[in-house]
Amino acid sequence: MTGVTFVLYWIYFAFLVLNVFLYSVQLLRRNSGWLRIITLFLWLMLLIEIGSEAVRLLFNFNVPLFHIYAYSQSAILGLFYLRICHNSTQRKFIRWYILFMTLTLALVYALNPGAFMRFNLWEVVITNYLLVVASLFYLYNIISGTRSFLYIALGVLVCAALEILVFLFADFLVTLQKEDMMIIWLLHELGILFLHGMITVQWFDFFVYKRKNKDE
Numbered sequence: 001m002t003g004v005t006f007v008l009y010w011i012y013f014a015f016l017v018l019n020v021f022l023y024s025v026q027l028l029r030r031n032s033g034w035l036r037i038i039t040l041f042l043w044l045m046l047l048i049e050i051g052s053e054a055v056r057l058l059f060n061f062n063v064p065l066f067h068i069y070a071y072s073q074s075a076i077l078g079l080f081y082l083r084i085c086h087n088s089t090q091r092k093f094i095r096w097y098i099l100f101m102t103l104t105l106a107l108v109y110a111l112n113p114g115a116f117m118r119f120n121l122w123e124v125v126i127t128n129y130l131l132v133v134a135s136l137f138y139l140y141n142i143i144s145g146t147r148s149f150l151y152i153a154l155g156v157l158v159c160a161a162l163e164i165l166v167f168l169f170a171d172f173l174v175t176l177q178k179e180d181m182m183i184i185w186l187l188h189e190l191g192i193l194f195l196h197g198m199i200t201v202q203w204f205d206f207f208v209y210k211r212k213n214k215d216e
Contacts, residue, residue, distance in 0.1 A: 020043055026207055034083050041072075048065055048068060071127060074128065094134055129160075132161055151202040155199060166188045
């Protein structure tokens with residue numbers, strides 16, 4: 001881990017811990033469906049992150065946890081979009097895609113357990129594809145409507161799109177110089193950082209700014 005990626009990682013981790021605290025406290029005050037989903041997502045990401053670092057330090061190998069991370073992020077955020085998208089066609093697509101993704105991953109890893117021990121490009125694509133499409137659904141819906149979850153949607157869209165681009169060009173990236181590879185992985189880190197930064201902004205927009213305007 002280089003100096004820049006080290007700093008980015010700990011900034012991301014700080015955002016993650018902050019978000020877990022902010023959303024958990026808010027959930028105790030306001031028990032809503034979307035808030036439960038986002039809080040569950042944040043707690044699971046934190047536990048996976050801690051587990052991943054522990055496994056990496058002990059065994060210098062944490063690929064299996066990456067699979068859990070990729071699926072969990074896609075499935076839980078997919079449920080979030082299922083909650084906030086009200087168009088029946090969009091909801092049907094999200095619902096069936098989550099089922100398709102779950103069955104596909106379960107079948108592939110059941111038939112080929114060895115695949116669970118390595119990175120798989122197709123997994124990155126199918127898990128993040130749902131998030132890109134669902135984010136675009138929501139952003140389209142709010143063009144002339146209430147932009148309640150604009151920041152989360154933008155964060156998810158940018159992060160998922162960068163994930164696909166980085167891994168989609170993985171075969172080409174291995175031919176680059178080490179310095180060029182570092183730029184690509186910085187984009188990967190920045191995507192995750194942007195997502196959690198937007199989740200923080202969303203909290204302040206939803207629970208501080210809008211509440212202040214309401215009180216005024």
